[in-house]
Amino acid sequence: MNETDLGLWAVPLAILGGAIRVSTPFLFVSLGECLTERAGRINLGLEGTLVFGAMSGYAVSYLSGSAWVGILAGALAGALFGLIHGILCSLPRVNDIAIGIAMMLLGMGLAFFFGKGFIQPVAPGLPSIELGRWSDVPQVRAALKINVLFFIGAGLAFAMWWMFRTTRLGLIIRTVGDSADAARAMGLNVTLARVLATAAGDALAGIGGAYLSLYYPGSWNEGISSGQGLMAVALVIFARWNPLGCFWAALLFGGAGALGPALQSVGINQGYYLFYAAPYVFTLGLLFVTSSPTRVMAGAPGELSITK
């Protein structure tokens, strides 16, 4: 209450706040997809996992009384979806993109089916850390109320970046993703590595879904995801398969999503449909500028079905 009049400063503040609030699901899903794609598979089913994770996280949080148990449930549900995707794609002549679309429809359908009874109840949500105590401007305090999962996601981005660069596990995933033949020559089990990478990546997407229903916007309903799962898959390409890039891309998309409402709130009303399209226009522009007709996309794992 007693909000201070910020004038046009409200816009950058809203973008900052929005970036932090809205980016977390993008971050988790894109990190999950990054892990899977670095191992050589594309999983388009993450939108379904996101919605199912949102539903199962909310339901289990409501039934158990603890939001953290809900997050765990979202992750487990995601891992299960990932296992199914991973195992099905390991069969001969199975296309991972087709399976991904099937898993997406399955995840959403199951979530709507099991989630019917959980639209009305109010489940306990996730706590947040108030980093804005130093400020006496309430808007700054509200913008800096940051959920723990955001920090976990940011830490995970760094951890994954470090893992790919320097650890044996990272090397295994990269080898499997870049050349299955080389991996086999090294004595690695390519199929197992890919199944596990898909399961782990899908578990992260499940956590991203649980964030949607347990923190922001913080309730379960059938329209909870507006395509974040699909956009996050595109973000991975945008981030050139680099986990740190995923982090910045997720922040950018979150902030761009806050632009439309924030501009309207300070009186810039003309053409708000255009502002709502800002993230997509920006992505298109950036991909256009950085693409090249003479080489394959930089950083793309060699075994991906779209680059092969």
Add this chain to the structure above:
Amino acid sequence: MSHSNSFPRRRFLQSTAGLAGLGALGMLPIASAHAAAITVGFVYVGPKDDFGYNQAHAEGAAAVRKMEGVTVIEEENVAETVDVQNTLESMIRFDGATLLFPTSFGYFDPHILALAPKYPDLRFQHCGGLWSADKHPRNVGSYFGYIGMGQYLNGVAAGHATKSRKIGFVAAKPIPQVLLNVNSFLLGARSVDPTITCQVIFTGEWSMAVREAEATNALADQGCDVITCHVDGPKVVIETAAARNCFVCGYHADQSALAPARYLTGAEWNWASVYTAMVKSMQAGEAIPNFVRGGLAESFIKMSPLGPAVPEAGRAQFEATRARILAGGFSAFTGPMKDNRGNEIVSAGQAFKESDVELESMNYLVEGVIGSTA
């Protein structure tokens, strides 16, 4: 999507509705010799428990279900595409529905208009559509409620609750019904204090959870301390606003359970009263008028009970205003009145009552609303 998974569900509904129909037939001679057996179909664009538009209609369907000799079939999440034609046809052919309520605005043109001539003996009742005798089939009816007056009463409660004298509105699209609600909300608040302003943010979509939450946060950042909305499911707006310590006014259905301490009141549909009356006249063999409208007095809309945060003076003015609306002839749009660009919209001496058709083509925001229709 909804189409791909609708077929097995329809199969399932067919068999269960068929069983229920058999049961009803068996009971008929004893239980309800006077009421003709009738099957009524309801189609919703979203989930029927969304705390909003669809829930309001589903509550009406639930009241119809309790009537004697009536079988109710429902399908939710039906898109405003050829999907709704398939759903309606299967309700007609497999379940024998003779009275249909396709409740979403976008079902009307071209979907209902395409089906109605094929089934001239059945009745299609559409919510919000603009039926006109010279253009549309006779077996199509349109009904709607003057819920703008509900938002006016929301505004009265908001005017007494606000400290910052800034109130906020999260709106979906700048169409006449939404603009009427935004304007009415502000005019209600200005009947308490003429210096109050209302900030409106359009999300551009009927249902988009994250953007609705962002819009609510942006309003709170601008100092709005009472927030209401016109989106399909107000749950996200109500919860987000309450978490930002704003007061909230509900819309479509009763959302008081989501924020008991901060919920002032809400403008709700009263479809239970409307639908049971329509089914009754259908059972009695009477014709349902093609164009039905009603407000508080006709029990088309109702208000949520006042919450604990409304001060005593606010309660008194709220009840007095409600009594004036119920008495009839009340007009919120009285001249001289300007829109927020300075154009005169109601001239001196002119006044629009809730039932005046001029209000159904509203394309402006009144003076005091901060926002733009385009």
